[in-house]
Amino acid sequence: MRLSITCLVIYMDKRIDPWGASDISDYDKLMREFGIEPFSNVIKSVPDVHKYMRRGIIYGHRDFSRIAQAMKNKAPFVMLTGLMPSGKMHLGHKMVADEMIYFQENGAHCYVCVADVEAYLTRGMDTKVMRELAINEYLLNYIALGLKPKKCRFYFQSDFSNEYNVISKYFSKKVTFNELKAIYGGESLTTGKIVSALTQVADILYPQIDMGKPTPTVVPVGTDQDPHLRLTRDIASRFKKEYNFILPSSTYHRYQKGLSGSKMSSSDPTTYIALTDSRKEVEGKVKRALTGGRDTLDEQKKLGGSPLKCTVFELYKFHFMDDDKELSKVFDECRSGNVMCGECKGRCIELIVGFLLKHQAKREKARKVLDKFLK
């Protein structure tokens, strides 16, 4: 049974471009070229294995054994993640929040960065609008999903400590254009992107200064963010003498497909389910979602469906079915032609709506503790 699940990791992000996002087709090549290790190599040492790890959604890592060890020994470690607020928070964002909360529950000091300087520099987004969105959309949902204020620094790139700002300037001393070009592509490199990249490097390394000593740090990212990690590790090693940084660890997750089968996009609500969606919206979106069904019911009963192509199966797998056996059953029932798409979608809708109702109630309560994160 386990096999049928772990073999699902096929679809991946291809182009390494941290400023855009796209699909991956050659996951092995990526690992070989950039030195990302398969997560399966380290999973046995993880004390509390998350479903994303078991299911190959978190498929790769760098130096994660350092984090696993800290988790095991209850030693201090840091989790850093960033958000770029752009529209409603949806299930794609929830995945990142799930990882963040998992690490916090396992002892991490959480640094949650609103990348508003980066968003302004690379996308021209308005910082005031972002601030409002980050607090009343993202932070509120994080709290409802389980993020606790203890050992958590929720901050804006545009409003953090002096030392954070200054190290990002110092880092510029030990990085060349050619390194930045190799990462971002020569032609698309701009002054703004350089400053933005250096700010991100400070996001990842500053927590070690804030913690008062070199501290293992994990950054859960998608593959497209790996260039930032490589840059950060290079810079960290060049400032060994000044700051004695421990090179940051990272985990790599694959992205959930959008409901139309292609990329989930904040600018196209039909591709995602938002955490604020109503039953009616969920029903409409799931009913139109791309599945792995056949052209006719008869054909599907005879040949079975293709859950690997199905965006509804992804909903179960990423979010709405924690039990692996149950998920395997859904997979097998589809492949065998025993359950048709309509029935399967109906079941999924009920799970989603059940989750959202509870979540939305928690979200309202969360307003009361917002201040604890913003002090």
Next chain:
Amino acid sequence: MRLSITCLVIYMDKRIDPWGASDISDYDKLMREFGIEPFSNVIKSVPDVHKYMRRGIIYGHRDFSRIAQAMKNKAPFVMLTGLMPSGKMHLGHKMVADEMIYFQENGAHCYVCVADVEAYLTRGMDTKVMRELAINEYLLNYIALGLKPKKCRFYFQSDFSNEYNVISKYFSKKVTFNELKAIYGGESLTTGKIVSALTQVADILYPQIDMGKPTPTVVPVGTDQDPHLRLTRDIASRFKKEYNFILPSSTYHRYQKGLSGSKMSSSDPTTYIALTDSRKEVEGKVKRALTGGRDTLDEQKKLGGSPLKCTVFELYKFHFMDDDKELSKVFDECRSGNVMCGECKGRCIELIVGFLLKHQAKREKARKVLDKFLK
């Protein structure tokens, strides 16, 4: 008499390179090419004309009428200057301090920036050493020279306000590599220099934010610093909508020659007189200083000396003779062959030592008010 003084402005800095420093040979061409206006165009509107202005030491400006008007109307204006602490403070630095204090006495809000981030990024200087030097060498001398704590912000680039740091990041959005290359030279541009340049732009523009409204700002600089001013004015005009900056004004001074006749250099004590020098050091340095004397005494008596080539005449002109008539007399006595170099040097030594004795006493008293600048 006045003519003989104002025509002294011949020697000028040539290569426009803010990271180095060198001599100028074609001053008119500089003005034509870069749009610096002759200071003589605006001097009539200045309520309190400084000797550097009268003597053509401050020879050029951009938009200074805006500052003259503020001085006249006692309206708020800002003076921004920076220092990069490298060794002992000498007469070359005193000139900048004189300008700073002149503007403060004429109503300016003074922002005095220790360019420690820039010095680290472009010269690899140690920030702790710089901090110590900036306070106990430079600031102490500024106070002894007359700088007052009221309406004065003495700050370190590495330790200032959040908004200051963040605007320097935002500025990166609206400047291209080609613009920076045109200023610094394509090949010598580095990531560190970009960050350093953007930090300097923030130094010049941030005071307007700190003042709470767009405020005329003057930056007294040497010609080699003009590229930074041009960059700052370009960026300021691009952020009109966001910040409504008034384009900064600037004045341009020529540099005092070193005692050997070439550039004054912090790394060569024989080229300068430090504000902490003893009588013995002053005597030794002035006696060895290059003059405009002839090969023999007889020849000099007959043909006269060349004060324009004389570094001792520069000492009088820049620092130790406030009265123009007296200075013209020194000039004429030299040219006519009536006073020989030995006598002239002896007189200058006494003026210097007299100044330094008083200054050094003031310096000791200044320690008591250091804190008022550092709070």
